[in-house]
Amino acid sequence: xxxxxxxxxxxxxxxxxxxxxxxxxxxxxxxxxxxxxxxxxxxxxxxxxxxxxxxxxxxxxxxxxxxxxxxxxxxxxxxxxxxxxxxxxxxxxxxxxxxxxxxxxxxxxxxxxxxxxxxxxxxxxxxxxxxxxxxxxxxxxxxxxxxxxxxxxxxxxxxxxxxxxxxxxxxxxxxxxxxxxxxxxxxxxxxxxxxxxxxxxxxxxxxxxxxxxxxxxxxxxxxxxxxxxxxxxxxxxxxxxxxxxxxxxxxxxxxxxxxxxxxxxxxxxxxxxxxxxxxxxxxxxxxxxxxxxxxxxxxxxxxxxxxxxxxxxxxxxxxxxxxxxxxxxxxxxxxxxxxxxxxxxxxxxxxxxxxxxxxxxxxxxxxxxxxxxxxxxxxxxxxxxxxxxxxxxxxxxxxxxxxxxxxxxxxxxxxxxxxxxxxxxxxxxxxxxxxxxxxxxxxxxx
Amino acid sequence: xxxxxxxxxxxxxxxxxxxxxxxxxxxxxxxxxxxxxxxxxxxxxxxxxxxxxxxxxxxxxxxxxxxxxxxxxxxxxxxxxxxxxxxxxxxxxxxxxxxxxxxxxxxxxxxxxxxxxxxxxxxxxxxxxxxx
Numbered sequence: 001x002x003x004x005x006x007x008x009x010x011x012x013x014x015x016x017x018x019x020x021x022x023x024x025x026x027x028x029x030x031x032x033x034x035x036x037x038x039x040x041x042x043x044x045x046x047x048x049x050x051x052x053x054x055x056x057x058x059x060x061x062x063x064x065x066x067x068x069x070x071x072x073x074x075x076x077x078x079x080x081x082x083x084x085x086x087x088x089x090x091x092x093x094x095x096x097x098x099x100x101x102x103x104x105x106x107x108x109x110x111x112x113x114x115x116x117x118x119x120x121x122x123x124x125x126x127x128x129x130x131x132x133x134x135x136x137x138x139x140x141x142x143x144x145x146x147x148x149x150x151x152x153x154x155x156x157x158x159x160x161x162x163x164x165x166x167x168x169x170x171x172x173x174x175x176x177x178x179x180x181x182x183x184x185x186x187x188x189x190x191x192x193x194x195x196x197x198x199x200x201x202x203x204x205x206x207x208x209x210x211x212x213x214x215x216x217x218x219x220x221x222x223x224x225x226x227x228x229x230x231x232x233x234x235x236x237x238x239x240x241x242x243x244x245x246x247x248x249x250x251x252x253x254x255x256x257x258x259x260x261x262x263x264x265x266x267x268x269x270x271x272x273x274x275x276x277x278x279x280x281x282x283x284x285x286x287x288x289x290x291x292x293x294x295x296x297x298x299x300x301x302x303x304x305x306x307x308x309x310x311x312x313x314x315x316x317x318x319x320x321x322x323x324x325x326x327x328x329x330x331x332x333x334x335x336x337x338x339x340x341x342x343x344x345x346x347x348x349x350x351x352x353x354x355x356x357x358x359x360x361x362x363x364x365x366x367x368x369x370x371x372x373x374x375x376x377x378x379x380x381x382x383x384x385x386x387x388x389x390x391x392x393x394x395x396x397x398x399x400x401x402x403x404x405x406x407x408x409x410x411x412x413x414x415x416x417x418x419x420x421x422x423x424x425x426x427x428x429x430x431x432x433x434x435x436x437x438x439x440x441x442x443x444x445x446x
Numbered sequence: 447x448x449x450x451x452x453x454x455x456x457x458x459x460x461x462x463x464x465x466x467x468x469x470x471x472x473x474x475x476x477x478x479x480x481x482x483x484x485x486x487x488x489x490x491x492x493x494x495x496x497x498x499x500x501x502x503x504x505x506x507x508x509x510x511x512x513x514x515x516x517x518x519x520x521x522x523x524x525x526x527x528x529x530x531x532x533x534x535x536x537x538x539x540x541x542x543x544x545x546x547x548x549x550x551x552x553x554x555x556x557x558x559x560x561x562x563x564x565x566x567x568x569x570x571x572x573x574x575x576x577x578x
Contacts (some may be wrong), residue, residue, distance in 0.1 A: 006457060006460070008457070010458070011457075011460060011461065014460075014461035014464075015461060015464060018461060018464060018465050018468070022465070022468060083480065084476075084479060084480050084483055084484070085483060085484055086480075086484055086485075087484045087485045087486060087487065088477070088480045088481050088484050089492070091492075091493045091494070091495060092493030092494070093493065093495065093505070100477060103473070103477065104470075104473040104474065104477065107469065107472070107473045108466070108469040108470060108473055109469075111465070111468070111469040111472065112462070112465050112466060112469050115461065115462060115465050145461055145462075145465060146458065146459070146461040146462050146465075147458050147461075148458050148459060148462070152532075153532060154462070173495070173506070174495055174505055174506045174507065175495040175496065175497060175502075175506055176495075176497060176502070176506045177496075177497060177498075178495075178506070179506040179508075179510075183510060183514055186514070187514055187517045187518075190517065190518065190521045190525075191517060191521065193521070193525065194521065194524045194525060194528065197525070197528040198528060201528065201531055201532065201535050204532070204535040204536060205535045205538065205539060206539065207539070208535075208536060208537070208538070208539030208540045209536055210532070210536050259496065259497075259498060264496055265495065265496065268480045268484055269476045269477055269479065269480030269481075269484075270477055270480070272476070273473065273476065273477070346577065347577035350517070350575075350577040351575070351577060354520075354574075354575040355570075355575055358524070358566075359566070362559065362562070362563070365531075365559070366556065366559060369538065369552060369555065369556070370552070372538065372539050373543065373548060373549070373552045374543070375543050377539075
């Protein structure tokens with residue numbers, strides 16, 4: 001076997017990027033949980049985690065750090081340690097194999113998706129001499145985990161495998177809450193895959209390529225796609241929120257109705273896997289969003305300061321930093337959304353998907369394909385077309401046929417059930433209950 | 447954008463296998479590590495499913511609402527359609543706009559999308575998209 005055929009400059013860079021980015025992502029995930037707790041604390045007028053430093057309660061370390069708390073930055077490490085040291089319990093009655101496979105199926109695709117993101121753009125690599133292999137010719141290489149020409153399709157494919165983790169976990173747990181949560185989450189995730197794919201399609205129609213680096217190249221020339229595809233951008237963001245099971249689409253683990261949803265029965269590291277997967281999935285999908293709509297490593301929307309190809313490592317690192325800060329800003333935005341919007345009901349979520357976002361995404365695809373046919377893909381015509389589409393949809397919406405509310409189901413015992421000759425009571429009829437008065441012993445009304 | 451970067455050979459998929467191996471190792475090692483390091487204690491009622499403190503009634507392996515099945519079917523229709531659209535989307539903008547081919551390509555795909563709209567309307571009339 002000829003090693004020098006396989007070990008190319010591209011492969012070396014790929015492996016290096018994978019090794020770096022996996023660790024960066026895992027560390028970020030740990031601190032995202034900290035960030036989420038901090039953001040929720042500030043929104044709810046609390047302080048949030050601020051006690052755990054890096055001493056972990058050990059007297060020696062406490063002396064070394066002078067008892068300083070480090071603003072609670074040790075919290076993720078302590079959490080991780082606890083996940084590893086607590087009991088990983090398998091309840092009786094679960095399907096043992098699927099119960100273990102569930103979290104694995106969740107974390108593996110979540111960790112695989114980011115591979116195609118072109119973090120650092122194209123780097124002109126110098127010639128390199130390695131022991132045992134020989135001289136490796138330099139040249140332009142893509143600073144990404146993998147340089148495949150079907151990058152976007154790969155990402156979609158990998159992201160949709162994550163559904164298995166949720167549905168397997170919910171099914172295997174033999175718990176009704178888990179089961180319901182798993183079913184709901186599966187239905188939700190597959191439903192929102194369609195608007196995700198369609199919004200992506202609208203963008204790819206303008207770029208004409210599935211290669212991630214080409215999408216950035218297009219945005220360098222024509223400005224960021226968020227300006228020329230605002231509708232697709234909004235649809236895509238809604239879809240990635242739902243794909244990552246984030247609020248307001250977090251019925252999968254709705255605490256108030258389903259205890260914990262599909263991970264009710266999980267503990268220790270298998271539970272942590274689901275959490276890691278959720279946050280890693282957020283990073284990957286926000287990375288995809290930044291790549292497609294926010295120009296990847298580009299700084300300014302309509303002027304490119306950074307060259308497409310560079311031989312300087314510093315520029316590559318700067319590109320990486322810009323890309324990653326965009327991802328972090330998007331994630332912070334997702335977290336603010338989580339703590340400001342109420343959770344949607346299951347039927348509302350499905351209606352948003354099937355009667356709202358999917359037809360709208362189809363409209364965007366048709367619109368974009370017509371605009372591409374007439375080669376009117378600059379920012380101003382696309383903005384006008386989007387505005388016209390929004391106006392047309394708003395005009396048509398009240399004129400479309402609507403589903404009548406469901407009055408056919410008469411489950412015995414439910415509030416929809418009334419015996420013959422009786423009306424359905426949806427409000428209290430007792431005059432005592434209708435009267436607005438404080439009950440005995442309570443404070444008088446002021 | 448140099449054309450050499452448009453990787454078509456199988457060699458460029460090698461990093462994906464590397465990350466697959468890494469992800470599998472990470473998952474298996476973490477689960478196994480927690481099982482090995484963590485304590486293991488048996489208990490009488492410990493294995494009962496947690497359903498908000500109630501004693502579970504029956505198992506969770508029950509029949510479930512057929513609507514989930516309907517969603518899966520409709521999802522298949524739409525997802526297969528999207529998969530067919532991707533190669534088209536990657537080629538269509540690169541066709542010369544003046545050529546008659548371009549109009550044919552646009553017309554065909556609009557017809558294809560129209561068949562999906564028909565399927566959507568059928569599903570809507572049949573009540574597939576009702577979830578209440």
